[in-house]
Amino acid sequence: MNSKIAKAIRDSKAYLCMECGKCTGTCPVSRYNHGYSPRILVNKAIRSGNHDLLKDKNIWACLTCKLCDERCPAAIEYIDLTLTTRLEAKKIGEGALCSHGGAAQSLMRIMTTPELEQKRLDWIDNDLKTTQQGDVLYFVGCMPYFDILFSDIKVNTLQAARASVKILNKLGITPVVLPQERCCGHDLLWSGDMENFEKLARHNIEEITKSGAKRIVFSCPEGYRTFKIDYPRYFGTHFRVEHITETIARAISNGELKMKNLEKVVTFQDPCRLGRHLRIYDEPRKAITSVPGLQLNEMARSRQRAICCGVSAWMSCSTYSKSIQRARLTEAKETGADLFVLSCPKCEIHFQCAMSDEKAGNDTRIETIQLVTLIADALEDG
Amino acid sequence: MRQGDKKSGDSTIMPNSKNTVTQQSRDKTTGFEPKIVAFCCNWCSYPAADGAGVARLQYPTNIKIVRVMCGGRVTPSFVLKAFELGADGVLVATCHFEDCHYMFGARKAADVHKITERLTAMLGIEKERLKLDWISSAEASKFARVAKEFTETIRKLGPSAIKKSPYATDEIIENE
Numbered sequence: 001m002n003s004k005i006a007k008a009i010r011d012s013k014a015y016l017c018m019e020c021g022k023c024t025g026t027c028p029v030s031r032y033n034h035g036y037s038p039r040i041l042v043n044k045a046i047r048s049g050n051h052d053l054l055k056d057k058n059i060w061a062c063l064t065c066k067l068c069d070e071r072c073p074a075a076i077e078y079i080d081l082t083l084t085t086r087l088e089a090k091k092i093g094e095g096a097l098c099s100h101g102g103a104a105q106s107l108m109r110i111m112t113t114p115e116l117e118q119k120r121l122d123w124i125d126n127d128l129k130t131t132q133q134g135d136v137l138y139f140v141g142c143m144p145y146f147d148i149l150f151s152d153i154k155v156n157t158l159q160a161a162r163a164s165v166k167i168l169n170k171l172g173i174t175p176v177v178l179p180q181e182r183c184c185g186h187d188l189l190w191s192g193d194m195e196n197f198e199k200l201a202r203h204n205i206e207e208i209t210k211s212g213a214k215r216i217v218f219s220c221p222e223g224y225r226t227f228k229i230d231y232p233r234y235f236g237t238h239f240r241v242e243h244i245t246e247t248i249a250r251a252i253s254n255g256e257l258k259m260k261n262l263e264k265v266v267t268f269q270d271p272c273r274l275g276r277h278l279r280i281y282d283e284p285r286k287a288i289t290s291v292p293g294l295q296l297n298e299m300a301r302s303r304q305r306a307i308c309c310g311v312s313a314w315m316s317c318s319t320y321s322k323s324i325q326r327a328r329l330t331e332a333k334e335t336g337a338d339l340f341v342l343s344c345p346k347c348e349i350h351f352q353c354a355m356s357d358e359k360a361g362n363d364t365r366i367e368t369i370q371l372v373t374l375i376a377d378a379l380e381d382g
Numbered sequence: 383m384r385q386g387d388k389k390s391g392d393s394t395i396m397p398n399s400k401n402t403v404t405q406q407s408r409d410k411t412t413g414f415e416p417k418i419v420a421f422c423c424n425w426c427s428y429p430a431a432d433g434a435g436v437a438r439l440q441y442p443t444n445i446k447i448v449r450v451m452c453g454g455r456v457t458p459s460f461v462l463k464a465f466e467l468g469a470d471g472v473l474v475a476t477c478h479f480e481d482c483h484y485m486f487g488a489r490k491a492a493d494v495h496k497i498t499e500r501l502t503a504m505l506g507i508e509k510e511r512l513k514l515d516w517i518s519s520a521e522a523s524k525f526a527r528v529a530k531e532f533t534e535t536i537r538k539l540g541p542s543a544i545k546k547s548p549y550a551t552d553e554i555i556e557n558e
């Protein structure tokens with residue numbers, strides 16, 4: 001057996017699998033794609049070594065949404081096993097089917113070139129205050145690229161970036177925004193490309209260290225997860241990181257943010273990275289409920305039971321993904337909410353894509369807004 | 383007897399031939415030879431390139447043609463992949479709007495090209511490295527001219543900053 005897989009089986013406690021099948025029963029992919037089963041993949045890993053496991057196309061179908069880990073009675077960390085499996089599979093030339101022709105992956109790999117002089121700060125409006133050197137850094141992520149790449153489905157993820165800077169400004173913080181920031185590498189890591197993930201990470205670590213920032217604020221949950229879990233694990237970084245919802249929740253507790261009335265009914269989508277990966281459930285809810293007039297109706301499956309937006313790391317997007325998205329949108333609509341509050345740019349892109357389908361019925365059409373945008377709009381002027 | 387007509391670069395169309403290696407190593411010592419990927423549509427630009435060959439119009443061998451059924455098929459991923467793998471320039475050549483075999487394909491290509499241009503500009507790739515042109519199947523001489531001009535533009539710009547990035551190896555997992 002491959003020693004890395006063997007170690008991953010030990011670390012993830014996959015050998016404890018009692019074949020109850022709760023993982024497959026709860027998995028949003030298995031619900032629609034009956035050929036995919038986390039239980040069978042765990043069994044393949046512990047029984048037959050890695051021979052046919054690494055060549056199994058199903059290892060790329062996992063959303064790594066961690067819902068199975070939540071339900072597993074043996075507390076197996078399935079997604080950690082998946083990550084190692086993918087890293088090993090990549091070495092023998094296996095790979096996922098990349099969505100959008102691999103455009104997103106190409107963007108990330110191009111960004112590994114250190115000499116590249118990106119022009120990525122056009123989104124910063126004149127009324128937003130940012131700087132090059134300072135204590136607090138706002139990590140934008142790939143949103144400037146997403147808005148161009150997905151301009152056909154009219155996504156505007158950069159609104160969240162503007163809103164984040166606006167809120168930070170309101171709190172008296174002028175955040176550093178790096179002109180040569182790179183993709184955090186989250187998607188490359190989860191698609192098994194460790195080499196390019198490392199290049200991106202090293203570049204980011206160097207740029208951030210140069211800026212002198214002591215605290216990094218994220219509005220993208222994937223970047224946040226990568227900086228909080230993966231960078232320390234692989235590169236031993238010690239950055240103080242936080243999600244913008246944590247900043248907002250703290251500011252609300254301290255009475256630093258004053259909100260105006262907003263008569264709306266909303267529902268909130270827990271992104272898998274922010275929720276199950278990092279256990280941040282209360283802060284976004286605190287932010288929403290602190291706006292007077294705003295009513296939060298929870299979906300049938302929320303918090304640790306929330307369903308993922310259907311695609312991860314720009315790969316294996318399929319009709320199954322669309323089914324997951326439509327089911328989730330229907331669930332959101334059933335709460336009677338006028339607004340579907342999201343807090344991940346990818347959730348926005350994926351749901352927007354599902355809704356832009358001509359065949360999508362009205363029961364899946366709901367207006368979406370990013371949480372930070374909602375809060376920024378509710379802020380009292382002055 | 384007609385070998386004299388052929389220019390030295392002919393061997394580069396066979397990537398595995400020994401000549402290619404010598405050709406490339408010679409380029410390293412004598413100067414920069416741009417690598418250009420051209421996406422040509424099946425109905426206009428590709429026949430134009432073909433016509434240029436039949437008519438023995440010379441154009442630089444730096445242009446490597448990828449035939450696509452329609453210019454509208456060329457998504458940002460095609461162009462980005464070419465740059466990622468080390469292309470110094472990318473040419474997208476389609477039908478004129480009025481001639482498009484699929485009616486709307488050339489217009490779609492132009493729309494998608496705008497998105498690709500914005501992406502490459504944001505990445506910091508010089509805008510001259512990406513070019514969209516409309517070449518009908520009767521315009522063999524235009525193809526040869528565009529190929530020549532584009533190659534010279536890229537030659538002046540010099541090599542692209544992006545170096546081909548290999549896929550994962552187990553280096554840093556070892557260090558863990």
